[in-house]
Amino acid sequence: MRAWQFVGFGFYLVWNVFYDAQVQLWRVPVPNGWLPKVLSNLEGVLLDHCHLERKAATSALNLIKYPELAARARELNGIAQEELEHFNLLYDLLKSRGVSFGSPKASPWIGGLMKFIRKGRREQVIDHLIAASLIEGRSCDKFQILAEALKETEPSIATMYAELVESEGGHFSAYWRMACEINDEEAHQRLDRFLDLEAKLIIQSNDLPILH
Numbered sequence: 001m002r003a004w005q006f007v008g009f010g011f012y013l014v015w016n017v018f019y020d021a022q023v024q025l026w027r028v029p030v031p032n033g034w035l036p037k038v039l040s041n042l043e044g045v046l047l048d049h050c051h052l053e054r055k056a057a058t059s060a061l062n063l064i065k066y067p068e069l070a071a072r073a074r075e076l077n078g079i080a081q082e083e084l085e086h087f088n089l090l091y092d093l094l095k096s097r098g099v100s101f102g103s104p105k106a107s108p109w110i111g112g113l114m115k116f117i118r119k120g121r122r123e124q125v126i127d128h129l130i131a132a133s134l135i136e137g138r139s140c141d142k143f144q145i146l147a148e149a150l151k152e153t154e155p156s157i158a159t160m161y162a163e164l165v166e167s168e169g170g171h172f173s174a175y176w177r178m179a180c181e182i183n184d185e186e187a188h189q190r191l192d193r194f195l196d197l198e199a200k201l202i203i204q205s206n207d208l209p210i211l212h
């Protein structure tokens with residue numbers, strides 16, 4: 001890992017620690033069964049990851065629809081552009097490996113988080129930001145695991161994952177900051193509820209060739 005990548009991941013870790021001084025961010029670690037599942041179907045997971053970057057770009061653009069985030073339109077647009085750069089990275093990687101660009105598969109983990117978003121404008125925007133933040137945060141955790149696991153067998157993919165941690169860590173913290181700026185107390189209360197749900201969802205393993 002190069003120095004700036006280390007600094008980027010360090011930023012993520014520090015933010016993780018300070019996410020809430022009273023609350024450890026994740027209730028449970030990434031389950032042990034996740035890595036062997038991913039390694040046994042790496043190309044399927046790379047395809048899923050490519051679609052996730054496309055969805056992350058769409059999600060950043062969708063957040064601009066909320067009046068509470070109108071002043072953040074340029075920042076959200078910047079996040080969307082970064083996600084599209086990641087999409088291109090994954091798309092080119094799939095092409096170089098001769099993987100055909102198939103359809104996306106639904107993730108029960110992401111679906112569960114998105115279903116937990118409340119209706120109502122302020123409620124919805126805060127929950128949407130927290131769900132987006134947690135998706136970015138778990139991606140950071142998993143990218144770090146993959147960067148380590150693949151460094152001998154797939155060094156270029158390992159480097160890609162190490163480099164993505166910085167960018168996704170920035171998105172993780174940006175979405176959380178935006179939620180707190182709308183209503184700090186409510187954002188913290190909802191984060192607590194989301195983390196309880198996330199812990200239940202992540203231990204429900206699946207055999208699908210997907211990242212989450």
Ligand SMILES: [Fe+2]
Pocket residue numbers: 053056082083086168
């Ligand atoms: Fe991304």
Ligand SMILES: [Fe+2]
Pocket residue numbers: 056083136167168171
């Ligand atoms: Fe991201």
